[in-house]
Amino acid sequence: MIQNEKYNVKRVLALILSLACVIGMLAGCGRQNTGEGKADGSSLEEQTSDTWYEIDQEAGILTVRLPAEKEGFIWNFTINDTTLLELVTLEDNGGTFVASFRALGDGETVVSFSYARDDVLEEIRVLNVTCKDGKVAGVSNASVMPISGQDDPEITDLRNSNSIPMIMKEHSAVTCVSETWDGENNWQNKTVRQFVSSDGRLWYDYEQYDDADQVVYCEAGYINDDVPGALYTCEKDGLKTMTLCPASEYEAMVSDRWLARQPYDYETVADKTDSTEYGTTTLTAARQNGLTGINSEVIYFIDDATGLITGMEVTEYSAEDDSVVSVTRSNILYDEPRLMEEQAAMNILFPEDACYLNVVINPGKENSEEQAFQVDKSTEVEFDAMEGYQLYFDYDCTQPMDWIDVGQNKLTVYITVDPAK
Structure with a gap:
């Protein structure tokens, strides 16, 4: 998945995506006259006061515009199938979140957007996107789900x-x-x-x-x-x-x-x-x-x-x-610590068959950082950040990496944090 993560919400995006798929299916069953069939987004007027997505038919680009006026709240997005759709541009200023996407293949995928501050979720929006002939061909089952609630x-x-x-x-x-x-x-x-x-x-x-x-x-x-x-x-x-x-x-x-x-x-x-x-x-x-x-x-x-x-x-x-x-x-x-076995760290960091993993964050920048690990080759390794990030194979960050594969003797991963900026 591609994720735009301004806060540490990675743990819930999978849940949001699952819910988004359900919402999308419900929208298809219960909103046939309001949520699908019009690529220009005009059919959403019954769900939200403003049209929030549009398709450039000539270029085949999908653009989403969402209100982002509440202090501390950030829009995050998840693309279900990144082989079909990718982010092109992203802006988040002036009280509006604007993101554009282009097609990579033919098929259908779901894009979900969540508006949150830390662990306070206010809204989820979902689009089912159809890609054809290298272009975004249409959007259906658009859904808006307001969510309220915060601690006393x-x-x-x-x-x-x-x-x-x-x-x-x-x-x-x-x-x-x-x-x-x-x-x-x-x-x-x-x-x-x-x-x-x-x-x-x-x-x-x-x-x-x-x-x-x-x-x-x-x-x-x-x-x-x-x-x-x-x-x-x-x-x-x-x-x-x-x-x-x-x-x-x-x-x-x-x-x-x-x-x-x-x-x-x-x-x-x-x-x-x-x-x-x-x-x-x-x-x-x-x-x-x-x-x-x-x-x-x-x-x-x-x-x-x-x-x-x-x-x-x-x-x-x-x-x-x-x-x-x-x-x-x-x-x-x-102040009464128990003796813990510390199995998790010990089993991963000190293996017999190790991958020498080197991680370079923001290579070439003033805030560049290097981390080195010896990792058991059977480990699933992930990277998380409060800001958005992207993995790369090369120092110049031109060859994207989908996931960190430590099933080899050596690996260097280059990571840019918040690539949208």
């Missing part, structure tokens, strides 16, 4: 004051031990999530255990003098992944794993109880996902003296009949 200010303040950057100012470690039961009170799994400050560096570890107390899935945010910061995952069946990023974004990438929610979850305060006898506050919130509509009840247990969250209970309900799907109870400890 009290929830925002609570989560911000309990973010990893804030916690690590006063503490050397924070550990969250959780256990999950299903709706019939059957035990499911135990997880341990931990952040440790090591010589001024932030290390992250996550382990999920089965009923035999064996690790079946683990993550690690690992960095030291010799290895740049990256995020690693490893599953019991041997699947390994590694996510690279610019050095300046490593801590933000791993810190995002703390107090983890699904993208576009938001919470409103439902109840609050103070216990002066124990010096604690219990805050109950209603959580809803702006994308999926899934509802949960979240209980935060807060220490009044420090403002720190010491425990949580999350009950997720079925969207169909409000029955309980799962219950997760967590205890949070400070």
